Amino acid sequence: MDRHRDPLSARAWRAAAFGIPLAFLLFFFLFPLAKIVARGLGSGGGESAWSVLTDASTRDVLWFTIWQAFASTALTVVVALPAAYVLGRYAFPGRSVVRAVVTVPFVLPTVVVALAFLAILPQGLQRGWAAILVAHVFFNVAVVVRVVGTFWARLDPRVTDAAATLGAGPWRRFREVTLPLLAPALTAAAAIVFLFSFTSFGIVLILGGPSYSTLETEIYDQAVRVFDLRAAAVLSLVQLLCVGLAVATTTRLEGRLAVRGQLRAEHDVLRRPRTLGERVVVVASLGGLALFLGLPLAALVERSLAVGGGHNLDAYRALMQPTASLLATPWEAILNSLVYATAATVIAIAVGGLAAFAIARSRRGRTRALDGLLMLPLGASAVMLGFGFVITFDRSPIDFRSAPWIVPVAQALVAIPFVVRIVVPTLRAIDERQREAAALLGAPPSRVWREIDLPIAVRALAVAAGFAFAISLGEFGATVFLARPDRPTLPVAIFRFLSRPGELNAAEADALAVVLMALTALAVFLVERIRVRRLGWF
Amino acid sequence: MTISYKAVLALFALALALAGCGGNGGSPTDVVLVTHDSFVVPKSVRQEFERKTGLRWKILQSGDAGEALTRALLTAGNPEGDVFFGVDNNLLSRAVAGKVFDTYTPPALKQVDSAYDLDSKHHVVPVDHSEVCVVYDRSWFASRHVAPPRHLTDLALPRYRGLTVVENPATSTPGLAFMLATIARLGESSWKGYWQKLRANGVLVTDGWEEAYNARFTAGSPSGKSPIVVSYSTDPAAAVYFADRKLSRSPVGVVRDTCFRQVEFAGVLRGARNPSGARKLIDFMLGRRFQAGMPLTMFVLPTRRAVPLPPVFTRFAPAISHPLELPAAEIGANRDHWVKEWTDTVIH
Numbered sequence: 001m002d003r004h005r006d007p008l009s010a011r012a013w014r015a016a017a018f019g020i021p022l023a024f025l026l027f028f029f030l031f032p033l034a035k036i037v038a039r040g041l042g043s044g045g046g047e048s049a050w051s052v053l054t055d056a057s058t059r060d061v062l063w064f065t066i067w068q069a070f071a072s073t074a075l076t077v078v079v080a081l082p083a084a085y086v087l088g089r090y091a092f093p094g095r096s097v098v099r100a101v102v103t104v105p106f107v108l109p110t111v112v113v114a115l116a117f118l119a120i121l122p123q124g125l126q127r128g129w130a131a132i133l134v135a136h137v138f139f140n141v142a143v144v145v146r147v148v149g150t151f152w153a154r155l156d157p158r159v160t161d162a163a164a165t166l167g168a169g170p171w172r173r174f175r176e177v178t179l180p181l182l183a184p185a186l187t188a189a190a191a192i193v194f195l196f197s198f199t200s201f202g203i204v205l206i207l208g209g210p211s212y213s214t215l216e217t218e219i220y221d222q223a224v225r226v227f228d229l230r231a232a233a234v235l236s237l238v239q240l241l242c243v244g245l246a247v248a249t250t251t252r253l254e255g256r257l258a259v260r261g262q263l264r265a266e267h268d269v270l271r272r273p274r275t276l277g278e279r280v281v282v283v284a285s286l287g288g289l290a291l292f293l294g295l296p297l298a299a300l301v302e303r304s305l306a307v308g309g310g311h312n313l314d315a316y317r318a319l320m321q322p323t324a325s326l327l328a329t330p331w332e333a334i335l336n337s338l339v340y341a342t343a344a345t346v347i348a349i350a351v352g353g354l355a356a357f358a359i360a361r362s363r364r365g366r367t368r369a370l371d372g373l374l375m376l377p378l379g380a381s382a383v384m385l386g387f388g389f390v391i392t393f394d395r396s397p398i399d400f401r402s403a404p405w406i407v408p409v410a411q412a413l414v415a416i417p418f419v420v421r422i423v424v425p426t427l428r429a430i431d432e433r434q435r436e437a438a439a440l441l442g443a444p445p446s447r448v449w450r451e452i453d454l455p456i457a458v459r460a461l462a463v464a465a466g467f468a469f470a471i472s473l474g475e476f477g478a479t480v481f482l483a484r485p486d487r488p489t490l491p492v493a494i495f496r497f498l499s500r501p502g503e504l505n506a507a508e509a510d511a512l513a514v515v516l517m518a519l520t521a522l523a524v525f526l527v528e529r530i531r532v533r534r535l536g537w538f
Numbered sequence: 539m540t541i542s543y544k545a546v547l548a549l550f551a552l553a554l555a556l557a558g559c560g561g562n563g564g565s566p567t568d569v570v571l572v573t574h575d576s577f578v579v580p581k582s583v584r585q586e587f588e589r590k591t592g593l594r595w596k597i598l599q600s601g602d603a604g605e606a607l608t609r610a611l612l613t614a615g616n617p618e619g620d621v622f623f624g625v626d627n628n629l630l631s632r633a634v635a636g637k638v639f640d641t642y643t644p645p646a647l648k649q650v651d652s653a654y655d656l657d658s659k660h661h662v663v664p665v666d667h668s669e670v671c672v673v674y675d676r677s678w679f680a681s682r683h684v685a686p687p688r689h690l691t692d693l694a695l696p697r698y699r700g701l702t703v704v705e706n707p708a709t710s711t712p713g714l715a716f717m718l719a720t721i722a723r724l725g726e727s728s729w730k731g732y733w734q735k736l737r738a739n740g741v742l743v744t745d746g747w748e749e750a751y752n753a754r755f756t757a758g759s760p761s762g763k764s765p766i767v768v769s770y771s772t773d774p775a776a777a778v779y780f781a782d783r784k785l786s787r788s789p790v791g792v793v794r795d796t797c798f799r800q801v802e803f804a805g806v807l808r809g810a811r812n813p814s815g816a817r818k819l820i821d822f823m824l825g826r827r828f829q830a831g832m833p834l835t836m837f838v839l840p841t842r843r844a845v846p847l848p849p850v851f852t853r854f855a856p857a858i859s860h861p862l863e864l865p866a867a868e869i870g871a872n873r874d875h876w877v878k879e880w881t882d883t884v885i886h
Contacts (some may be wrong), residue, residue, distance in 0.1 A: 039612075073634050111748060114749070115748075115752060115753045115759075118749070118753045118761065118762040119753070119756075119759070119760075120761075122620065123763065205709075205745045205746065206744070206745065206746075206749050206753075209743065209745070210706045210708075210709075210744075210745055211741045211885050211886075214598065221708065221709065224601075224604040224605050224608050225604055225658050225708055225709060226874065227608060227611065227632060242884070262779060264644065271851055272679075303760070306760060307782045308781070308782030308783045309782075309783070324578060324580075324779075324834060324835050325578065326578070327578060333744075383605070386601075387608065387609065388614055389601075390609055390612060390618070390714060391612050391613060392617055394613065394618075395616070400712060401618055402598060402618070404697075471569050478603060480575075481601060484597075484599075485577075485597050485598070485599040485600070486597070495575070496575060498748045498752055498838070499575060499576060499602075499747070499748055500576075500776070500780070501751055501758065501769065501770070501773050501776040501777060501780070501781020501837070502776045502779065502781070503777070503780055503781055504780040504782055506752050506758065506759070507782075509752075514860065
């Protein structure tokens with residue numbers, strides 16, 4: 001019946017794929033952000049916009065923000081590549097467990113991780129830029145391992161095999177064959193890591209100590225502590241400009257780097273490590289990563305068990321009891337988190353999925369602009385966006401300030417860029433000849449899309465859904481602003497416990513963090529299990 | 539698993555439909571309290587208010603004290619609720635200048651100790667107070683046979699070198715209170731000299747209370763290294779109340795000489811949708827039931843006279859009868875440049 005569908009519906013479909021994400025972003029992101037920035041620029045008092053811009057301390061903050069973001073990104077890629085290689089080339093028992101576990105650090109609230117780092121770092125290394133970089137790598141390694149690893153597992157190994165036959169050594173094969181093929185996924189992952197490091201907040205506050213600040217922490221200080229909204233607005237614009245530049249560069253790069261070639265099914269690519277050398281590579285790369293990621297996580301687990309001088313499950317039992325520290329029983333926070341994260345994932349996959357198809361199918365400027373725009377929420381100041389929500393959605397008919405669905409919408413804003421980043425490189429790599437062949441055989445565009453793009457995209461969408469769910473579970477900056485107190489999420493509840501004295505409060509915070517870890521790992525693992533039946537093209 | 543684009547569109551339509559509903563404005567049968575993260579009220583107390591007045595008491599928490607106040611300032615005139623609770627004496631001037639509140643003088647104010655009634659026009663009324671103090675880990679000092687500090691100036695002694703954690707007054711409420719304590723005790727002329735000595739004596743500065751207490755303080759974290767921290771006079775009671783075992787002595791001690799008074803206020807928000815409900819809620823918050831419940835939920839002390847304290851407080855938390863204070867107007871006029879001077883002295 002698809003054959004009878006007229007081309008108009010294909011055009012309508014393309015318009016929807018472009019228009020819906022754009023409308024979502026304009027309404028829920030640019031509109032509130034523009035309002036708060038305009039309000040700040042128009043407010044009296046404080047320094048003039050120009051003197052904020054030219055202030056020596058602004059320059060210092062900007063310089064530190066930029067170099068630490070570059071350094072964090074480079075380090076993250078270096079640390080993550082061996083594991084991405086192993087996951088992209090070898091089949092071994094527990095592979096999906098590894099992929100799930102590696103995601104855990106990414107969703108933990110930064111304050112929890114920072115405190116765990118303080119517990120394990122030697123005294124001399126607890127403060128300063130080195131501690132900040134190490135923590136950024138810890139958080140973001142998952143992005144590179146997963147995005148690049150997933151893409152790597154679809155690259156035809158015969159290409160490198162051919163190069164080997166022609167006498168290219170392993171380094172040359174990597175540099176001249178694999179790296180160019182990986183480049184789009186690598187750029188996408190690096191862009192995300194860069195944005196996260198660029199706008200890092202909790203890590204810089206705690207592991208940097210009072211003498212280090214990024215644009216994000218400075219915006220927060222100006223808006224909340226000094227209440228100089230004009231300075232906060234100016235700095236937000238500087239931040240947005242930097243982020244915009246970074247995004248424009250990477251989307252351009254990504255489009256140019258895309259190599260159209262036959263992507264293959266994972267099970268054709270992956271093989272068991274055969275030689276002793278290969279086994280050593282697998283064990284060493286994964287073992288090294290496990291040690292790096294595992295130590296802080298193990299410290300967290302240990303702390304959640306250390307109650308009353310010994311080790312026991314008291315903190316976990318306490319989660320079932322009402323507490324004086326929270327307006328809800330702690331276990332209810334787990335439930336709330338699951339509900340919100342599910343809703344946010346649905347929104348993120350719907351909006352981000354549509355955008356990914358629009359972006360991958362067209363190279364026109366406007367789709368590239370949409371691509372860049374969707375990335376911006378990752379690089380915007382969470383606190384300014386939060387205040388923007390408060391002053392924008394404050395009047396009927398858009399008085400959404402205390403509507404419960406605003407929470408997953410805000411979480412989805414952060415998750416959508418991941419969906420786009422993960423899905424677009426895969427779609428772009430689809431061989432145009434497949435589409436042409438289908439069209440030649442008489443399939444209308446909608447059918448081509450359904451029969452060719454979608455089956456390939458489903459796997460990427462599944463990975464994206466896992467990520468979106470995990471991000472929503474761990475989202476703190478926007479959620480703490482919007483969630484109702486009697487419906488706290490896990491990170492919000494953790495934060496409430498941490499802000500009170502007493503042994504049991506600290507232990508319950510750690511116990512909830514362990515629950516968050518477990519849920520994340522489980523969710524990602526389950527998504528990994530979704531087997532896509534329709535991979536007939538491969 | 540296959541997804542058709544119809545399903546995708548349907549899901550989005552559903553999301554949009556959800557967007558259409560929701561959005562509660564708060565009707566005259568609701569009264570909405572806007573406050574910070576630390577606010578907790580037991581269900582039974584909440585229900586008593588609802589039973590007495592026939593109103594539904596909703597709570598909206600909007601970040602820490604600074605974030606909540608910023609939100610209230612941004613929405614002044616078109617507020618998110620009816621009552622705001624949680625502005626303290628250190629930030630009171632900013633809230634009043636921002637025209638956040640309408641004035642209201644509740645009858646119950648007569649029962650409140652006038653020492654806390656710092657706003658003569660009654661934009662806000664005092665609901666609770668707490669004292670920010672230097673506290674220490676008792677067993678750390680006992681096991682090393684070192685006497686714990688007794689005075690503010692002790693912290694600069696070589697004996698306590700590298701043992702103290704304070705919060706940054708630019709980013710933390712207790713940090714700000716402690717900086718003000720040093721100004722109140724040592725005077726405008728010599729407080730910076732004291733901080734220079736503290737810095738030379740290896741004081742550690744954190745941006746927030748959470749890190750100071752839960753990661754740096756030896757009695758707050760097994761990996762902590764500092765047995766002295768700036769926190770609250772009620773900590774000894776909290777340490778007993780939130781302990782896993784029954785304790786006969788609190789693990790935390792208070793340096794009484796260092797305490798600075800913090801008063802938290804509540805007021806009717808200007809432009810409230812339910813102003814009469816708001817006034818009822820403020821009356822209730824100054825009432826005996828609510829005031830008596832605050833210590834064990836928020837670990838703050840009542841401003842109302844003759845409210846009995848829970849045994850864990852009378853037994854373990856020291857009463858600070860003469861804390862350090864500075865006039866709210868003086869704090870308002872000088873806060874920002876003091877913080878800047880502090881940053882130049884201690885950080886740069």
